[in-house]
Amino acid sequence: MAVPLLSVENLRLNYHTRQGLVQAVAGVDFEIRHREALVVLGESGCGKSSLAKALMRTLPRNAGEPQGRVLLEGEDIMALDEERFRREVRWLRMALVMQASMNALNPVVKVGEQVAEPLRVLRGWSGGRARERAAEVFDLVGVSTDFLNRYPFELSGGMRQRVVLAMALVTDPQLIILDEPTSALDVLTQASIMNVLKRIKREQGTSFILITHDVATSSELADRVALMYAGQIVETSSAAEFFREPAHPYAQMLMDSVPRLRQDTRPTHIPGQPPSLLDPPSGCRFADRCPSRFDRCERDPGAFRKGDRRRVRCWLHAGGSQLS
Amino acid sequence: MSQAASTATAAAGQSLVEVRDLRTWFELRQWGFMRLGSVKAVDGVSFALQRGESVAFVGESGCGKSSLARTLLGLHQPTEGDVVFEGQSMARLGRRAMRDYRARVGYVQQDPFGALPPFLDVRRILAEPLKVHGIGRSERERRIRAVLEEVRLSPADDYLRKFPHMLSGGQQQRVVIARALILEPSLLIADEPVSMLDASVRVEILNLLRGIQQRRELTLAFITHDLSTVRHFADRIFVMYAGRIVETAAVQELLDHPQHPYTQALLAALADPDPDNALDLREVPGGEAPSLLNPPPGCRFHPRCPKHMPGVCDIEDPPDFEPRPGHLSACLLHR
Ligand SMILES: Nc1ncnc2c1ncn2[C@@H]1O[C@H](COP(=O)(O)OP(=O)(O)OP(=O)(O)O)[C@@H](O)[C@H]1O
Ligand SMILES: Nc1ncnc2c1ncn2[C@@H]1O[C@H](COP(=O)(O)OP(=O)(O)OP(=O)(O)O)[C@@H](O)[C@H]1O
Ligand code: SF4
Ligand code: SF4
Ligand SMILES: [Mg+2]
Ligand SMILES: [Mg+2]
Numbered sequence: 001m002a003v004p005l006l007s008v009e010n011l012r013l014n015y016h017t018r019q020g021l022v023q024a025v026a027g028v029d030f031e032i033r034h035r036e037a038l039v040v041l042g043e044s045g046c047g048k049s050s051l052a053k054a055l056m057r058t059l060p061r062n063a064g065e066p067q068g069r070v071l072l073e074g075e076d077i078m079a080l081d082e083e084r085f086r087r088e089v090r091w092l093r094m095a096l097v098m099q100a101s102m103n104a105l106n107p108v109v110k111v112g113e114q115v116a117e118p119l120r121v122l123r124g125w126s127g128g129r130a131r132e133r134a135a136e137v138f139d140l141v142g143v144s145t146d147f148l149n150r151y152p153f154e155l156s157g158g159m160r161q162r163v164v165l166a167m168a169l170v171t172d173p174q175l176i177i178l179d180e181p182t183s184a185l186d187v188l189t190q191a192s193i194m195n196v197l198k199r200i201k202r203e204q205g206t207s208f209i210l211i212t213h214d215v216a217t218s219s220e221l222a223d224r225v226a227l228m229y230a231g232q233i234v235e236t237s238s239a240a241e242f243f244r245e246p247a248h249p250y251a252q253m254l255m256d257s258v259p260r261l262r263q264d265t266r267p268t269h270i271p272g273q274p275p276s277l278l279d280p281p282s283g284c285r286f287a288d289r290c291p292s293r294f295d296r297c298e299r300d301p302g303a304f305r306k307g308d309r310r311r312v313r314c315w316l317h318a319g320g321s322q323l324s
Numbered sequence: 325m326s327q328a329a330s331t332a333t334a335a336a337g338q339s340l341v342e343v344r345d346l347r348t349w350f351e352l353r354q355w356g357f358m359r360l361g362s363v364k365a366v367d368g369v370s371f372a373l374q375r376g377e378s379v380a381f382v383g384e385s386g387c388g389k390s391s392l393a394r395t396l397l398g399l400h401q402p403t404e405g406d407v408v409f410e411g412q413s414m415a416r417l418g419r420r421a422m423r424d425y426r427a428r429v430g431y432v433q434q435d436p437f438g439a440l441p442p443f444l445d446v447r448r449i450l451a452e453p454l455k456v457h458g459i460g461r462s463e464r465e466r467r468i469r470a471v472l473e474e475v476r477l478s479p480a481d482d483y484l485r486k487f488p489h490m491l492s493g494g495q496q497q498r499v500v501i502a503r504a505l506i507l508e509p510s511l512l513i514a515d516e517p518v519s520m521l522d523a524s525v526r527v528e529i530l531n532l533l534r535g536i537q538q539r540r541e542l543t544l545a546f547i548t549h550d551l552s553t554v555r556h557f558a559d560r561i562f563v564m565y566a567g568r569i570v571e572t573a574a575v576q577e578l579l580d581h582p583q584h585p586y587t588q589a590l591l592a593a594l595a596d597p598d599p600d601n602a603l604d605l606r607e608v609p610g611g612e613a614p615s616l617l618n619p620p621p622g623c624r625f626h627p628r629c630p631k632h633m634p635g636v637c638d639i640e641d642p643p644d645f646e647p648r649p650g651h652l653s654a655c656l657l658h659r
Pocket of ligand 6: 391515
């Protein structure tokens with residue numbers, strides 16, 4: 001079988017805080033194949049952004065060293081030192097559009113320059129050549145090239161989000177990680193940015209990790225879905241499986257909480273709150289809120305295999321083979 | 325939105341609020357003195373709200389939703405037009421009457437995280453408006469406990485002494501709602517009450533608001549950019565675009581038979597979770613919402629409208645039409 005584009009094994013990331021160790025990413029496994037889009041869903045604080053930051057190694061100062069293995073086309077990039085990671089991986093092969101980054105553009109530099117910068121710094125391209133490529137990606141994301149010479153404050157939120165996307169695309173990476181790229185935007189802008197992503201995926205063959213808590217919008221791009229809960233992935237499925245027949249009790253309740261425009265069923269909420277990541281329960285982390293819980297749930301279920309690529313972290317699916 | 329709306333209202337008679345040709349403009353200046361023009365945030369809006377109904381104002385960022393809400397609350401002076409509340413014109417209210425008016429209208433503001441004073445505990449937060457209105461100590465305590473029960477922060481004793489930072493986002497939002505309800509208003513305006521919250525908490529808060537609205541027979545005006553929630557939590561929808569109301573109808577009617585091209589575009593852009601969504605591109609009108617400093621002439625949607633009739637839509641300002649009974653749409657196609 002072909003080597004996956006990215007394969008992540010038992011990834012962990014902790015933050016040191018005055019209250020103790022926050023286990024934001026607590027042993028996460030998944031893989032992405034070439035030209036595939038994986039959506040990472042989960043409610044606020046479950047560790048989605050931390051996962052992205054651990055993969056890209058853009059960590060805040062109080063974060064511990066990420067643990068586990070991350071293989072990019074078979075090569076363990078976690079083992080690379082920072083200098084090689086910067087020169088060979090970050091931006092060039094894997095790019096990250098951070099949460100709220102459209103508000104983090106440099107206010108005093110023209111957006112065209114900002115988009116061209118990774119090429120000049122990392123590829124050593126001349127200014128002219130880099131600007132030409134910047135114009136190309138502006139086209140791709142649907143921003144008029146007249147805007148190359150504008151400053152961020154002259155652009156609407158939707159335009160700035162496209163610019164940030166252009167910046168991630170400019171080096172033509174194999175994988176782009178997008179952290180909540182549309183959640184601050186209007187419906188029409190959201191839809192047109194999702195269209196841009198679909199087109200890039202089709203035309204450039206780029207792979208995506210799309211991080212979001214917006215279930216409906218995520219289905220616009222998803223080939224596969226990974227659902228996170230309290231630092232762990234509780235279900236990984238194909239989009240068809242996940243959106244039509246979610247397996248994990250949390251996934252089922254999450255799908256029932258999504259308001260639907262075209263269906264009469266009234267959305268229902270999930271009672272309770274996720275556990276603290278300072279001192280998470282040793283058994284199933286969803287047990288407190290799970291209507292199906294039974295005695296076995298006091299122990300950590302681990303991930304069970306259901307079919308070729310489906311994994312469910314729940315004792316109800318213990319019929320499948322145990323992975324870890 | 326004009327004649328059609330106000331005649332319909334006059335016939336119904338008993339409306340709680342009537343808004344007539346309301347305009348709220350903000351003067352825009354450079355360096356504090358050079359007039360650049362006016363931002364026409366609310367620009368000719370008329371509607372009536374009935375007692376006990378739940379309505380939603382839907383529209384994209386910057387279309388004037390919050391400005392409309394704040395004008396209804398008396399926080400902005402209307403540039404033109406009037407708000408008539410329980411038969412009284414707001415333009416003619418004195419200071420005292422204005423204070424009483426504000427007690428009749430509850431407000432859940434946009435951005436719940438900035439809404440609560442960080443240095444007051446829940447009891448003080450809820451006691452403050454009661455004190456302002458001269459309500460005595462034991463009555464205050466009774467009402468505070470009752471309202472906490474109502475927003476399901478119970479037992480009340482667990483919450484009375486908590487400060488906002490000790491509460492989750494959803495719990496903070498309940499405190500904001502409790503504060504808006506404590507003077508027993510007849511109208512509650514909730515500006516994006518859930519947009520900052522997680523999906524599962526959103527539904528909980530919206531269900532809570534809907535329940536309270538029905539039990540108290542309040543008029544609830546809730547403002548949102550999220551059409552998908554509206555179906556389950558409102559009776560009637562107003563769709564806003566660039567400072568105007570472009571379409572109004574009962575929820576089901578509007579979702580099943582959208583008449584205005586802008587509403588049609590909004591609905592077409594919205595996904596329900598479905599793996600097939602990834603197969604095709606969605607149809608989205610190009611361009612962006614216009615500047616409210618210099619809105620386009622004629623129909624404000626014409627630069628983006630797929631059905632735009634050149635020589636007509638860019639000249640004539642569309643009035644309201646009633647293409648279906650009780651369903652108003654401001655588009656020249658209905659002529
Ligand atoms: N620098 C930090 N120091 C300490 N704790 C942190 C830090 N950054 C994040 N956390 C905590 O780690 C957990 C995971 O945070 P993370 O930002 O990854 O969540 P998320 O899923 O991206 O949430 P959201 O949807 O709100 O963006 C949360 O409990 C958060 O409070
Ligand atoms: N106090 C003010 N002074 C000047 N301009 C204002 C003021 N309040 C709002 N505006 C402008 O009026 C227009 C409408 O703003 P408003 O906040 O009413 O929109 P909104 O529909 O609530 O948007 P959002 O969905 O982003 O909250 C915007 O162009 C805004 O910049
Ligand atoms: S392991 Fe038990 S508690 Fe956890 S989700 Fe499955 S049934 Fe519920
Ligand atoms: S009036 Fe004309 S431009 Fe405006 S919505 Fe109708 S068809 Fe479109
Ligand atoms: Mg995040
Ligand atoms: Mg607003």
